[in-house]
Amino acid sequence: MRPPHSPQPAEPAHPCANAELDTSAAPVPEPFYCRRCRRALNVRLDNQGVIVEYLHAAGQRGQPSDHRPEPAPITEIPDPIIDCDFCSAPDAAWIYRCADRVTDVRRVTAQVVAVGDYQTRHHAARARRTDTEHAFTQAWGEGWSACARCADFIEARDLYGLIGRVVETLPAKLTRGKHLMHTRGQLHERYSDVFDTLVPGRGRITPGHPLGLWNHPTGEAP
Numbered sequence: 001m002r003p004p005h006s007p008q009p010a011e012p013a014h015p016c017a018n019a020e021l022d023t024s025a026a027p028v029p030e031p032f033y034c035r036r037c038r039r040a041l042n043v044r045l046d047n048q049g050v051i052v053e054y055l056h057a058a059g060q061r062g063q064p065s066d067h068r069p070e071p072a073p074i075t076e077i078p079d080p081i082i083d084c085d086f087c088s089a090p091d092a093a094w095i096y097r098c099a100d101r102v103t104d105v106r107r108v109t110a111q112v113v114a115v116g117d118y119q120t121r122h123h124a125a126r127a128r129r130t131d132t133e134h135a136f137t138q139a140w141g142e143g144w145s146a147c148a149r150c151a152d153f154i155e156a157r158d159l160y161g162l163i164g165r166v167v168e169t170l171p172a173k174l175t176r177g178k179h180l181m182h183t184r185g186q187l188h189e190r191y192s193d194v195f196d197t198l199v200p201g202r203g204r205i206t207p208g209h210p211l212g213l214w215n216h217p218t219g220e221a222p
């Protein structure tokens with residue numbers, strides 16, 4: 001069986017390319033959680049779409065963890081701790097669904113510069129060709145949990161308001177000095193995709209319903 005978060009291997013990696021969603025298919029696919037800390041995990045895939053690594057989602061928001069992930073589907077975790085996927089608040093109230101977004105991370109294996117360029121410009125020489133290889137694909141999943149305050153920004157489609165709120169909650173190492181612009185850029189890219197591909201409606205997270213109780217706009221199934 002395919003893991004719930006893995007994209008179809010043949011699908012293009014660009015998030016806009018698979019923005020068409022079957023809205024009747026909500027709720028979200030079942031995410032992986034950690035058996036040990038009961039918190040969300042993200043997955044990394046190889047270029048065949050096979051999971052090669054699990055990571056604590058909170059770790060990817062700059063909060064270190066003291067153990068290795070022990071993955072299990074969320075419904076197998078008694079009393080999962082559902083953090084806000086945006087600001088990390090431990091009391092997510094809503095779950096949103098958007099296109100399954102992935103980030104392809106490539107590593108540079110060689111840079112080729114023209115000899116003439118190099119002789120005259122040295123380190124300023126333009127790379128004529130940069131060879132890269134696929135390092136891993138970071139899957140962010142289709143479901144995004146949000147605390148009540150982050151959800152207010154999402155409902156208002158206030159991208160910059162949301163980024164501003166999240167930046168305030170991040171550890172200093174991600175927002176100090178020149179890191180701030182880089183971090184804001186990453187959040188902008190990630191959240192733009194979320195806003196662009198949001199499926200109508202949202203699920204209310206309640207005890208016993210970690211994937212949310214979904215409302216649907218009038219006229220939409222089911």
Ligand SMILES: [Zn+2]
Pocket residue numbers: 034035036037038039056065067068069070
């Ligand atoms: Zn854990």
Ligand SMILES: [Zn+2]
Pocket residue numbers: 084085086087088089146147148149150151
């Ligand atoms: Zn939040």
